[in-house]
Amino acid sequence: MSERIKEHCGLYGVFGHPQASELTYLGLYALQHRGQESAGIVSADNHRLHARAGNGLVADVFHDHGVFSRLQGTSAVGHVRYSTAGDSSNRNIQPFVVTTKDGPLAVAHNGNLTNAESLHQELSAEGAIFQTSSDTELIVHLVARSQAETLSERIREALERLEGAFSLLFLSPTGLIAARDTHGFRPLVVGKKGESVMVASETCAFDLTGTTFVRDIEPGEIFEVDSGGQKSLRFGKPKLCQCVFELIYFTRPDSYIWGDPVDRSRRRFGRRLAEEAPAKADIVISVPDSSNTAALGYAHASGIPYEIGLIRNHYIGRTFINPSPFMRTFNTRIKYNTVAEVLEGQRVVLVEDSIVRGTTLKKLVGLLRRAGVREIHVRVSSPPIGHPCFYGMDFPTKKELIAAWNSEEEIRNFLQVDSLRYLSLDGLLQCVPGKAADFCTACFSGNYPVPIPPGEGRALLEETGEAWAQGELERLLSGLT
């Protein structure tokens, strides 16, 4: 995807390892693609919690190794974050640490609640105070108010009240608890490294920490590990509904989620796309790096050679404060450059994993034209995105989704390419691991597995497409170089 989706979050947890906080650092390092805005680690030494967090990349927040000597203990949880709900102020950096009647408690959250608004009203009315704008604080309030006997039962009672998507890690001074919502929207996996237990958003983090994958946390499972061993509680009525977009774009290709390597799914999407939407072309190129695997699949299935025609600049650093209009016009070029030698005079299949607004892709098309390509055939390895996500994938409002208001031909015309084809939803679902019915495809189909109550969803849906019809295209085009 050449446009940035505001990515959600990554979680890592350790129980029972002398280097708990260092391993959590490494796990977060591998999960950095799930969020670059802030990073935090909380460790537990059986008596107290120790916390450290800040804005920026994991390697920047923890660049002085001395911090690990202060993050004492044999358990830890960590979080990388790009906010999906809540603003980006310091108070919202996770893990979230509070004191309750249970003593200190840390919580790290990946996902988005759909009944946050009503819970907030209910708790406020009862006298709750809020210091952040995050869903996580809601969860902690519910846990603290529960009169159930043990912490894990209090958590169960709290989670029964939640609707929407959540993968969660809790850390008390003596134990680690992981939980996943009843639909299992977001991944969460358990592993072992010797006697230690590890939990992560994706298995690529296990590869880095030398951990063996054991199993997924199941939908509606509360998994607890402490000095007494492991045990699981269940809550709600599980109905598997995994986010298919994790497979298409978000998860790293070297991860293994939901019973299958991600790389394998993406390759199948590319192969299937080649079958559904062949093209007469000289080379296949991808929008690096997220579309690489699908492009390879397309190339192998079609017999058209795979080439590297776009170079991505990886030295990104901090984003500009107050860029000038002059500078803003360089947004896309600053990230991508073309390899003229590869492209000149060629008919090109450009494989992209998905299209959100279409504006960045349009600029890339401009770069390719300037590099002398003869024809451009865009092939998208997922269906058109016509509906916003309420479960933690930070698409924009419906108003801004190009496919919500335009036909394939209109989009092709907007992009000014020779042909444009999407993978069909049916084709996509034939390529996913396991059963098609176990996936959420709301962003493509509009079938929301968890209903969105009125008032929730921050007006994502209310917008009409009028704007598109009446000048949005022009506005968007005016920003292009």
Place this chain on the structure above:
Amino acid sequence: MSERIKEHCGLYGVFGHPQASELTYLGLYALQHRGQESAGIVSADNHRLHARAGNGLVADVFHDHGVFSRLQGTSAVGHVRYSTAGDSSNRNIQPFVVTTKDGPLAVAHNGNLTNAESLHQELSAEGAIFQTSSDTELIVHLVARSQAETLSERIREALERLEGAFSLLFLSPTGLIAARDTHGFRPLVVGKKGESVMVASETCAFDLTGTTFVRDIEPGEIFEVDSGGQKSLRFGKPKLCQCVFELIYFTRPDSYIWGDPVDRSRRRFGRRLAEEAPAKADIVISVPDSSNTAALGYAHASGIPYEIGLIRNHYIGRTFINPSPFMRTFNTRIKYNTVAEVLEGQRVVLVEDSIVRGTTLKKLVGLLRRAGVREIHVRVSSPPIGHPCFYGMDFPTKKELIAAWNSEEEIRNFLQVDSLRYLSLDGLLQCVPGKAADFCTACFSGNYPVPIPPGEGRALLEETGEAWAQGELERLLSGLT
């Protein structure tokens, strides 16, 4: 006082002025002596609150004037702080900002609750979560839980539950509320600047902002100002019990509290001391700057010339992280130097406002000896401090108070001075403004006007004086140069 008392806090509030946050900055600047650890300002623009806070001096936290353009609105509250309860982490910086069913609310607090521990337990048991270790969060929980109808009534209900010392400022998007505990331990004054209402810990802040003093907030008063005008509610059973130590040391001499200029009280303490404890000497000098006024009073009453024999270095900057033992021995010298020309061969009356541990004073005596003074007669413009404070003055534990375990003669011997005399408690009380019965003298007399429940007070009292008898003096002496 030559030893630093960990100072409590200063408050400033503005209602109805277009430069609300700038005036708050100026007010805090004048109150900086009440706390140098952190500074914060929250403003209100009728719809939202805007906050900015940080560790350090007011001028450092707000050194870029651009911050005021973000602190929009015509009302504001500010806080400077040296923690008396709670650690010094970022989360504890005030004003404390939360969202409750009333919407956003900011609170700034000066004082110390004596029933914090039991309130914490009670609220925790009911499911409250705590993100700070400050008393202020307790107060906000109580306000948020109240089911009374208006914000000011909810505040009244909350304050009824509190015991101990508190001067408070609350800011909502539309109004400012100030309150003072039923004993009136800490000062809090109201002023007017044109149509605007100002609230401050001390009148010296009004001098800086060009504000006219109107009156004290009364003990047990909740003073509210919003677009509808001013009104007051009452709570509890007022019994005036003002902290006499504010007069002796803490308040700035140019402030006017409790119906009288502070300078006048201190001058009376000095004059009275000269009558109670005359000395045969050539000059009177003070420990600058807090004892200057008392020393002037002593000089004028005794006829002995006032001189400047000690120079204080005001370029203090940040405190050392990890000083070496070598560096530590320079602690006192780095702050004070002697003027040999003034001191050599002289019999000196050294006026000090109070003695806590006595260690810094002992080092000063050493400096004076090295400068060639012939005799040193220490005169203290307050009685011996034998009891810790539970109402917000951060004395150390009873164990460390030199006068709790030693006679005047033992202290004189410890200090190695020619004579030592304190002002009598009776003498002190004859010099305070208003009625003697209206003052708290617990640190001198041990008569605590608000009882200290078991479990509260964090072991300040439990310590015995054994340590003093068995080596404390030696330990203390070993640190001296």
Place this chain on the structure above:
Amino acid sequence: MSERIKEHCGLYGVFGHPQASELTYLGLYALQHRGQESAGIVSADNHRLHARAGNGLVADVFHDHGVFSRLQGTSAVGHVRYSTAGDSSNRNIQPFVVTTKDGPLAVAHNGNLTNAESLHQELSAEGAIFQTSSDTELIVHLVARSQAETLSERIREALERLEGAFSLLFLSPTGLIAARDTHGFRPLVVGKKGESVMVASETCAFDLTGTTFVRDIEPGEIFEVDSGGQKSLRFGKPKLCQCVFELIYFTRPDSYIWGDPVDRSRRRFGRRLAEEAPAKADIVISVPDSSNTAALGYAHASGIPYEIGLIRNHYIGRTFINPSPFMRTFNTRIKYNTVAEVLEGQRVVLVEDSIVRGTTLKKLVGLLRRAGVREIHVRVSSPPIGHPCFYGMDFPTKKELIAAWNSEEEIRNFLQVDSLRYLSLDGLLQCVPGKAADFCTACFSGNYPVPIPPGEGRALLEETGEAWAQGELERLLSGLT
């Protein structure tokens, strides 16, 4: 190359454009791969120079757009740097700005002098003072001391004294001067954007700034542009000797240097390697990203499918201060992960552009083994590096170059791979653009085109290989996971 060569520097210059400093920023952004340690920009407004520089990435040093309003003027030069000579202190950040009899002058330098030591001694003896440890300061001293009539002639006189590699940019308040050493070791190109003149280390920077490539600065050319137009002076006796390693590894593949796209050369290296050193394998993978193009060439020539078997983590952030031994063992894994799905059970050709110490490659081999590959056939798209570089490529000392002391078979054994083959020097030279004789191959051949005087070269050459024989391998292996 999987081991980091301490990269040298990148230069960008603008003359005659109202957004001179912003364009320089963009140019440096594209050249970031040439140096990540520090970045600096100096602009000229006909009267004065304005400078801004700092440690870190371009985007971090210049992240507040306000800096450009202070970098006024229509000319500018910029520099990104990884020190090859000189330590990394702040004083050494470039561009280097001084005042001479000509007024203010800024200099940015890419390369390494071979007679720095003797020039330093000579200048010191004459009374020169040095504030940095960089070669650049030497150059400025020579310019300042010249009694020639114009600045460009003084520069010519200075450059006549230099030996070794240098591409240089000079900025005075009124003009821009670019120069390249007589061997043309490092690239330096001129472009035009409307009426403005641009100079850059590589053409990829022109792509970003929308500049049209015009020509190379020639060896021994001093190119000057000011309000009077452009002109060139010549110095020394040009003898083209371009660094072949720029083609192999250092330059970006989308750049066009020395008359040819870099991508084309690398692809030829890969194809030639496939002919010289075929392998029986199922897939071809590269060490990303620098070896991608050569791997594609190998795949296309051999008919073995190209695959993505290694994923590189691009979220690098700051390097650790004081990593623990535990953390150090994760050095390689933190950068690379394997795609098990692609690799398992496969016979793999692993294309690497070059081998310096061999230690990182060995760790990568370990990762591939753990991912289940059946056979590993390493193919290196350049010859064995047996000799250090004195012209600005920061290889380590001869002692540490694995190919200086070990046969191909010994290296294969060290790496524990099934086969290892390098591209022949002869094969390499048949693939370069233009004439083979126009390239420096000293690191492969030991034929140094500019002699290295005794005392220069900081002991790079003096080390014997004894260490390798007597335990270097063991030492290196002990650091591996």
Place this chain on the structure above:
Amino acid sequence: MSERIKEHCGLYGVFGHPQASELTYLGLYALQHRGQESAGIVSADNHRLHARAGNGLVADVFHDHGVFSRLQGTSAVGHVRYSTAGDSSNRNIQPFVVTTKDGPLAVAHNGNLTNAESLHQELSAEGAIFQTSSDTELIVHLVARSQAETLSERIREALERLEGAFSLLFLSPTGLIAARDTHGFRPLVVGKKGESVMVASETCAFDLTGTTFVRDIEPGEIFEVDSGGQKSLRFGKPKLCQCVFELIYFTRPDSYIWGDPVDRSRRRFGRRLAEEAPAKADIVISVPDSSNTAALGYAHASGIPYEIGLIRNHYIGRTFINPSPFMRTFNTRIKYNTVAEVLEGQRVVLVEDSIVRGTTLKKLVGLLRRAGVREIHVRVSSPPIGHPCFYGMDFPTKKELIAAWNSEEEIRNFLQVDSLRYLSLDGLLQCVPGKAADFCTACFSGNYPVPIPPGEGRALLEETGEAWAQGELERLLSGLT
């Protein structure tokens, strides 16, 4: 002085003490009043120099004690600075460290050269390059160019070329050298602490480091100490001409310079002022803190009681970036407050050490009026300042000196006070220690002991007083509250 003179610099040096850099830190701490803009320390360990410097107070630049472990060695020099020549950029922070043919050399400088411009032109013409805008770099160039045999002789050769004011410290890896210009404008004293040698700008620094004063460095003396012992060289033709303003304002009152305690001189100024210019008044107050001693002298001689009527806020912190006009009007009030109790209804003698522009004093007068004083009699303990200083005291240009263009009566009227009297120059000179002829009084008399060549002096003198006549007063007044 209630207006800030941009203060010059303070120096401290240590030879032969294991805690050399820590003692230098302490010395600078005591000298902080001589410059608050930057602080730096360089230490020597017989082989290398180690440096650390930064903008801000000594305690801020060196707040982490770990820095001293990196400032190794038994010798050190330190510098605090408020620039008198040169801008305030980082490059100008002292000590200045370079490498010359002698190896590394550090220099710290207090003073101002009057032939800097011509030396700069001469050295530039010979090919010198300049990286700073400080006089110090000129001195180092001259030392480096000297062909004399030893470092101290090269320094002598260099100093022979200098005109103006300079107290200097040089540090090589093995020795410390101190020098003072032939007029001895600025103080520089030698002390001993055990076997170690100390050098400082003022003796108050010796008090802090426990050092015994030995003697002044003499005018035209180069004092050298190394492992071979101490020795002195002489240069130029000494003609003592000590800055009388050091006695009036700049030096700390507890220092002992030029054979006498500063406190004693100031007290004499005050006594003499009382004789020359008596007043009918109830109390004497000073502008704190610099005028305190003179005010005491005035009070004792006149018999009018000394009082503290103005309180100075010592929590200054950083200066505002971009203050608003609103904020600017609080400039004076933020520093001073009145003690109404002391002032109300009184006839006041206000003792001020000197008047430069008069604007701050005017604002203070306003504050006093608002506090209810009945009469204000300003008494200045030095003569009218009518001439700028070229020897390191940073007065403004002649244009801005109020006494250069206005009579005493005009100034009185401008200040709006009941009476105004200055100490006579004759009276001043009768109170200085030693011979009157040994002092520079150029700022009062216009007799410049070292001539100011045309071109030097940065237009300080060229301005006419027209501006004053034509509206300066109005402009100044408009800024007042």
